[in-house]
Amino acid sequence: AQKITQTQPGMFVQEKEAVTLDCTYDTSDPSYGLFWYKQPSSGEMIFLIYQGSYDQQNATEGRYSLNFQKARKSANLVISASQLGDSAMYFCAMRGEGGQFYFGTGTSLTVIP
Amino acid sequence: ETGVTQTPRHLVMGMTNKKSLKCEQHLGHNAMYWYKQSAKKPLELMFVYSLEERVENNSVPSRFSPECPNSSHLFLHLHTLQPEDSALYLCASSQYASIRQSTDTQYFGPGTRLTVL
Numbered sequence: 001a002q003k004i005t006q007t008q009p010g011m012f013v014q015e016k017e018a019v020t021l022d023c024t025y026d027t028s029d030p031s032y033g034l035f036w037y038k039q040p041s042s043g044e045m046i047f048l049i050y051q052g053s054y055d056q057q058n059a060t061e062g063r064y065s066l067n068f069q070k071a072r073k074s075a076n077l078v079i080s081a082s083q084l085g086d087s088a089m090y091f092c093a094m095r096g097e098g099g100q101f102y103f104g105t106g107t108s109l110t111v112i113p
Numbered sequence: 114e115t116g117v118t119q120t121p122r123h124l125v126m127g128m129t130n131k132k133s134l135k136c137e138q139h140l141g142h143n144a145m146y147w148y149k150q151s152a153k154k155p156l157e158l159m160f161v162y163s164l165e166e167r168v169e170n171n172s173v174p175s176r177f178s179p180e181c182p183n184s185s186h187l188f189l190h191l192h193t194l195q196p197e198d199s200a201l202y203l204c205a206s207s208q209y210a211s212i213r214q215s216t217d218t219q220y221f222g223p224g225t226r227l228t229v230l
Contacts, residue, residue, distance in 0.1 A: 033217075042223060043226065047221075091156070093219075095217075098211070099209070100158065100161075101146075101158070101219055103156040
């Protein structure tokens with residue numbers, strides 16, 4: 001069965017510091033994709049970053065990077081130089097070979113000035 | 114207009130009302146999705162459409178009725194809802210419903226926050 005686990009319901013980080021949001025997954029599919037989304041209080045889910053299961057290097061998109069450890073089945077999101085606008089819910093998701101997306105329960109991040 | 118749009122953004126309805134949620138995507142995608150997001154629960158996939166044909170229905174109650182007239186538009190018709198149906202309803206689209214390209218991701222609309230009285 002496919003499953004995404006986010007164990008941190010809430011996180012705090014000082015402005016300009018880096019923060020890591022944890023995500024572990026469970027799948028038996030040999031090929032899959034891992035995604036992170038940001039959901040501000042307005043409700044829209046904003047796509048941040050993608051990592052393919054066969055990608056050799058960790059994905060990076062600006063201040064976002066994905067720490068992909070395949071053997072541990074983890075795909076942690078690292079946000080560098082946090083900004084006040086980063087305060088939001090963050091969701092980890094996985095897409096297996098069947099095509100369906102599976103989402104975690106999310107982590108609420110608060111950036112403190 | 115760009116991306117995925119949803120209307121209305123907020124909706125309050127009584128249990129006997131009939132209303133519809135609308136979603137439109139301007140990305141040229143072939144697959145569209147309805148999700149329900151309740152507080153402190155993972156996103157629940159409700160319906161998946163691929164090229165206007167429904168490919169998945171995750172045992173959603175019949176009081177929710179989807180309609181996909183073309184690949185750019187998706188509706189969710191609501192009737193005789195219950196208070197527990199109050200939630201954020203998110204529409205999303207992706208290039209394909211099945212995984213042909215590992216980079217294919219979902220893009221979401223802003224959601225409709227539904228309150229059932």
